[in-house]
Amino acid sequence: MANLSALMLARDLKLLLEERSKAVAYTSSQTHSSLAKGLGILGFHPSQIRKVTCDDSMRIGTALLRSAIEQDKALGKTPFLIVGKAGTTNTSTVDLFIELAAIAREQNLWLHADGAYGASALLCQSRRAILCGIELCDCLSWDAHKWLFQTYGCGMVLVRHRQFLTESFGTTAEYTQDAAETGESLPNFWSYGPELTRPARAMKLWFSFQLLGLNTIDIAINRGFELAETAQSSLEGLKDWEILSPAQMGIILFPFHPHVPAANLDEVNMRISQSAIENNLAATLTTRVRGVLVLRIYSIHPNLSDDEMLAIINGLDQLAHLYLSRASKDDII
Amino acid sequence: MANLSALMLARDLKLLLEERSKAVAYTSSQTHSSLAKGLGILGFHPSQIRKVTCDDSMRIGTALLRSAIEQDKALGKTPFLIVGKAGTTNTSTVDLFIELAAIAREQNLWLHADGAYGASALLCQSRRAILCGIELCDCLSWDAHKWLFQTYGCGMVLVRHRQFLTESFGTTAEYTQDAAETGESLPNFWSYGPELTRPARAMKLWFSFQLLGLNTIDIAINRGFELAETAQSSLEGLKDWEILSPAQMGIILFPFHPHVPAANLDEVNMRISQSAIENNLAATLTTRVRGVLVLRIYSIHPNLSDDEMLAIINGLDQLAHLYLSRASKDDII
Numbered sequence: 001m002a003n004l005s006a007l008m009l010a011r012d013l014k015l016l017l018e019e020r021s022k023a024v025a026y027t028s029s030q031t032h033s034s035l036a037k038g039l040g041i042l043g044f045h046p047s048q049i050r051k052v053t054c055d056d057s058m059r060i061g062t063a064l065l066r067s068a069i070e071q072d073k074a075l076g077k078t079p080f081l082i083v084g085k086a087g088t089t090n091t092s093t094v095d096l097f098i099e100l101a102a103i104a105r106e107q108n109l110w111l112h113a114d115g116a117y118g119a120s121a122l123l124c125q126s127r128r129a130i131l132c133g134i135e136l137c138d139c140l141s142w143d144a145h146k147w148l149f150q151t152y153g154c155g156m157v158l159v160r161h162r163q164f165l166t167e168s169f170g171t172t173a174e175y176t177q178d179a180a181e182t183g184e185s186l187p188n189f190w191s192y193g194p195e196l197t198r199p200a201r202a203m204k205l206w207f208s209f210q211l212l213g214l215n216t217i218d219i220a221i222n223r224g225f226e227l228a229e230t231a232q233s234s235l236e237g238l239k240d241w242e243i244l245s246p247a248q249m250g251i252i253l254f255p256f257h258p259h260v261p262a263a264n265l266d267e268v269n270m271r272i273s274q275s276a277i278e279n280n281l282a283a284t285l286t287t288r289v290r291g292v293l294v295l296r297i298y299s300i301h302p303n304l305s306d307d308e309m310l311a312i313i314n315g316l317d318q319l320a321h322l323y324l325s326r327a328s329k330d331d332i333i
Numbered sequence: 334m335a336n337l338s339a340l341m342l343a344r345d346l347k348l349l350l351e352e353r354s355k356a357v358a359y360t361s362s363q364t365h366s367s368l369a370k371g372l373g374i375l376g377f378h379p380s381q382i383r384k385v386t387c388d389d390s391m392r393i394g395t396a397l398l399r400s401a402i403e404q405d406k407a408l409g410k411t412p413f414l415i416v417g418k419a420g421t422t423n424t425s426t427v428d429l430f431i432e433l434a435a436i437a438r439e440q441n442l443w444l445h446a447d448g449a450y451g452a453s454a455l456l457c458q459s460r461r462a463i464l465c466g467i468e469l470c471d472c473l474s475w476d477a478h479k480w481l482f483q484t485y486g487c488g489m490v491l492v493r494h495r496q497f498l499t500e501s502f503g504t505t506a507e508y509t510q511d512a513a514e515t516g517e518s519l520p521n522f523w524s525y526g527p528e529l530t531r532p533a534r535a536m537k538l539w540f541s542f543q544l545l546g547l548n549t550i551d552i553a554i555n556r557g558f559e560l561a562e563t564a565q566s567s568l569e570g571l572k573d574w575e576i577l578s579p580a581q582m583g584i585i586l587f588p589f590h591p592h593v594p595a596a597n598l599d600e601v602n603m604r605i606s607q608s609a610i611e612n613n614l615a616a617t618l619t620t621r622v623r624g625v626l627v628l629r630i631y632s633i634h635p636n637l638s639d640d641e642m643l644a645i646i647n648g649l650d651q652l653a654h655l656y657l658s659r660a661s662k663d664d665i666i
Contacts, residue, residue: 001528008374017378021354033504034529041341041527043376045350145530153486153532171366178606178618194374195334196367197478199486273511285511 002141002155003114004038005169005193007081009139009159010110011042012168014080024072025081026050028060028095030088032114058093058245058289060084062103069107081110086134087118090287090296092251094118097133104138113137116155117300118249120147123214124221130249139164144205147221147250147300154201165192220302224250227299230306234313240320244294253287255294256320260328266293268327272320281315335474335488336447337371338502338526340414342472342492343443344375345501347413357405358414359383361393361428363421365447391426391578391622393417395436402440414443419467420451423620423629425584427451430466437471446470449488450633451582453480456547457554463582472497477538480554480583480633487534498525553635557583560632563639567646573653577627586620588627589653593661599626601660605653614648 007025015023020043027035029051036049050068055061069079082104084095097113104111113119113134119142121127122134134140144154159165170191190196209217228247235241235254245253255269269286273295276284287296295316299309340358348356353376360368362384369382383401388394393415402412415437417428430446437444446452446467452475454460455467467473477487492498503524523529542550561580568574568587578586588602602619606628609617620629628649632642 004374004527020376037502037504037527037529041337041375043353151532152530169370171370194337194370196370197485199484 001194002116002143002157003032003034003112004041005165006112006139006141006157006159007035007038007083008042008168008194009164010081010112011044013164014108014110015078019078019080020044022076023078023080024048024050025083026052026060026065026068026079026109027083028052028054028058028085028088030054030058030085030090030093031083032085032089032116034116035083035114054093058088058091059095060100062096062099065100066103069103069109079107079109081112083112083114084137085118086113086115086131086140087121087249087251089116090251090289091245091253092118092249093245094130094134094249097131097136099133101133101136110139111137113140115140116143117146120221121225121249123148124218124225127222127225127249147224148205148217149208149220149302150204153199154205162187162192169193171196221300223302223304224300227301227304227306227309228252228297230309231297231299231313234310238313238317240324241317244289244292250298250300252297252299253289253294254297255292256316258320258324260324268320268323269293269295271323272316275319275323276316279315279319281319282312284312284316334527335449335476335490336365336367336445337374338490338498339445339472339474339492340368340371340416341375341501341527342497343414343445344377346497347441347443348411352411352413353377355409356411356413357381357383358416359385359393359398359401359412359442360416361385361387361391361418361421363387363391363418363423363426364416365418365422365449367449368416368447387426391421391424392428393433395429395432398433399436402436402442412440412442414445416445416447417470418451419446419448419464419473420454420582420584422449423584423622424578424586425451425582426578427463427467427582430464430469432466434466434469443472444470446473448473449476450479453554454558454582456481457551457558460555460558460582480557481538481550482541482553482635483537486532487538495520495525502526504529554633556635556637557633560634560637560639560642561585561630563642564630564632564646567643571646571650573657574650577622577625583631583633585630585632586622586627587630588625589649591653591657593657601653601656602626602628604656605649608652608656609649612648612652614652615645617645617649 025039039049052060052065052068072079082100084097084100086094101111119140121131140158142156144150144156145152228250231252232243232247240256240258242255242257244255256272273284273286276282284295284297286293358372372382385393385398385401405412415433417430417433419427434444452473454464473491475489477483477489478485561583564585565576565580573591575588575590577588589605606617606619609615617628617630619626
């Protein structure tokens with residue numbers, strides 16, 4: 001919903017009605033599924049989304065982005081939106097917002113930052129530099145139900161001017177006349193988002209801030225960074241593990257990579273993941289990066305200790321080698 | 334969200350991409366604001382919504398609807414959707430679904446029933462006949478946070494075939510591969526609606542059904558009908574009150590209508606409403622029907638007693654006559 005609301009602003013503020021059918025949005029091949037889904041809900045066809053190839057760091061390739069925009073303009077299309085990731089779901093990569101903002105400014109495009117979980121690093125003083133340039137965006141989505149430790153259903157969207165929201169979502173009806181807006185101090189939230197009635201989703205977040213304070217939240221977010229770094233240090237000392245994407249904002253990708261035929265590696269890693277769940281060790285789920293199946297840790301629980309993380313890594317290592325020895329004995333791999 | 338999801342199905346199942354810009358949706362002038370808002374989010378322009386004039390019972394005029402459809406077709410437009418109300422917000426009017434369904438079938442249009450609060454009457458055996466024909470619709474929106482007594486954020490949409498939802502909302506991504514759908518028994522709800530992660534909104538409703546049982550829910554819904562009828566009987570015995578819309582599905586509209594200049598009646602009724610709140614009597618809010626400001630009771634709290642309702646009506650009557658005598662003494666009216 002946060003991304004949907006943000007994308008709707010881009011549509012309504014950057015495009016005339018008659019331009020919508022030839023409009024084009026740009027994002028990286030590492031974008032979250034909610035972007036394509038949101039644009040689809042808003043009436044755009046999948047062919048109106050350019051997934052620009054990432055550079056080696058999994059960020060939107062800005063030279064490729066520039067040429068894609070020029071190419072579309074030459075074809076009579078209307079570029080209107082760039083979506084940068086403040087932490088991709090797969091690898092927690094942060095796009096180069098300073099460059100994206102320069103392109104958006106030159107081309108008069110909307111720049112949206114999808115900060116679903118990564119934006120929380122803004123509240124961690126020692127780590128926030130990783131999001132350098134995010135302040136140049138036109139709007140930012142940010143899920144408090146991820147790295148601000150709330151239960152589900154606490155998505156946020158930050159915009160520069162509140163009237164951006166009311167222009168897209170403003171609603172009036174006879175049966176709400178007694179609750180008409182009485183000024184800036186008491187907004188009717190139905191005019192700031194897609195819903196008329198809503199639960200008070202912001203209250204739990206407000207209480208967390210009041211109760212914990214910014215300093216405690218800073219420490220809790222920093223802990224997520226540290227735990228992935230602890231996992232990485234531990235893995236680097238173990239045999240047959242590869243760090244495919246180093247610890248960054250609490251995410252690390254680390255396929256088990258023993259000397260077996262390459263065709264078997266996906267299966268091996270899938271088995272390790274399943275085995276870790278069956279043994280109640282950890283939910284070390286898998287993802288794919290450049291076609292390769294990898295194990296992924298997303299370590300944002302602030303109460304997890306270093307010892308617990310080390311036990312998880314050692315447990316995975318034991319399960320991995322156990323599977324390997326059994327599989328080679330049974331001639332499976 | 335429920336209406337938005339339902340309208341998206343109509344768009345995706347009834348229209349080709351190139352037909353969207355000339356598509357037309359039909360509803361009554363008594364439609365809820367969420368319809369226009371939902372269609373706007375989905376990419377339709379306000380000019381693509383025909384608000385068909387209501388008959389004397391505030392229902393969509395079906396003859397007018399037929400001629401509007403024919404007129405649009407003659408102009409090269411593409412009619413695709415009729416939205417009927419199973420209980421309008423203002424007056425709880427139920428559109429003639431049997432006739433709407435016949436028109437939809439003839440013209441190959443999607444028929445959506447907006448049952449936000451009214452659909453709950455389906456669970457009240459002695460009253461459900463009021464929704465006659467609703468079973469002919471293609472989909473039905475229904476808010477459990479209204480007349481099924483849940484807290485906010487429990488909207489539902491019922492569709493005929495589950496694949497209608499997955500065709501519009503189906504989502505896959507690398508990072509959700511470990512939670513891939515394993516069959517009909519364990520659906521991934523992210524493929525059945527606009528959101529990826531969601532709170533478990535259905536649980537509270539499920540617990541209510543398990544704990545209370547259908548019979549208790551039937552009685553509780555019936556109580557809403559009865560309370561508005563009690564209010565009506567009481568008002569009919571009092572001087573200067575008009576029943577503008579009789580008790581129906583828990584809603585009654587009843588302007589205070591003394592012998593004062595017609596131009597003052599809106600002000601008089603507004604003052605009565607405000608006074609009832611200030612005196613902690615009841616939140617008898619106002620709405621407008623055919624330009625006239627009226628008081629409205631929406632009596633769906635199952636624990637309210639007849640005596641309490643009678644006390645509210647008598648209290649309103651006292652406040653009304655008190656205001657009238659003061660205002661005429663002060664030459665305000």
